Amino acid sequence: MRSDLKNDLAPAQSLKATNQADPAVPVHGTGVDLANYDAAVVCIDAGAITGAGASLTFEVQHSDDNVSFAAVPDSELDGAEPVITAANDDQIHKVGYKGIKRYLRVSITAKAGTTPTMPCAASVVRGKPRVRPA
Numbered sequence: 001m002r003s004d005l006k007n008d009l010a011p012a013q014s015l016k017a018t019n020q021a022d023p024a025v026p027v028h029g030t031g032v033d034l035a036n037y038d039a040a041v042v043c044i045d046a047g048a049i050t051g052a053g054a055s056l057t058f059e060v061q062h063s064d065d066n067v068s069f070a071a072v073p074d075s076e077l078d079g080a081e082p083v084i085t086a087a088n089d090d091q092i093h094k095v096g097y098k099g100i101k102r103y104l105r106v107s108i109t110a111k112a113g114t115t116p117t118m119p120c121a122a123s124v125v126r127g128k129p130r131v132r133p134a
Contacts, residue, residue, distance in 0.1 A: 010126040014106040017121035020056060025111055029122055031066040031103040038128035040097040042106055044082060047119035049089040054116035057083045059109045062101035072099055
């Protein structure tokens with residue numbers, strides 16, 4: 001018999017699904033509250049990127065107060081924040097968070113190329129709940 005993950009995971013949207021059409025940068029997602037969870041992973045769902053030499057750079061950011069965010073140091077991440085190009089688009093990229101801040105969000109911090117366009121979204125999946133979610 002398989003285990004049930006539904007009651008052990010709590011996904012929350014940070015970057016809403018949209019077509020990032022040559023976005024002004026930065027584009028900041030909504031902060032996700034990690035209170036009462038001991039683990040988190042960021043999932044970036046990238047569609048097909050278009051534009052000559054196009055790329056979008058994603059960054060995981062954390063905060064104590066859901067107001068002042070800073071880039072998460074690499075030592076507090078499990079995996080690398082993606083720079084999405086035609087070579088690695090159309091897939092889900094995941095980055096684990098090992099830090100202790102209360103809030104986490106995903107941002108697009110840089111773009112390159114001619115009119116980069118890509119449908120994408122990002123979620124923070126909270127796990128190891130201290131109290132199981134409803």
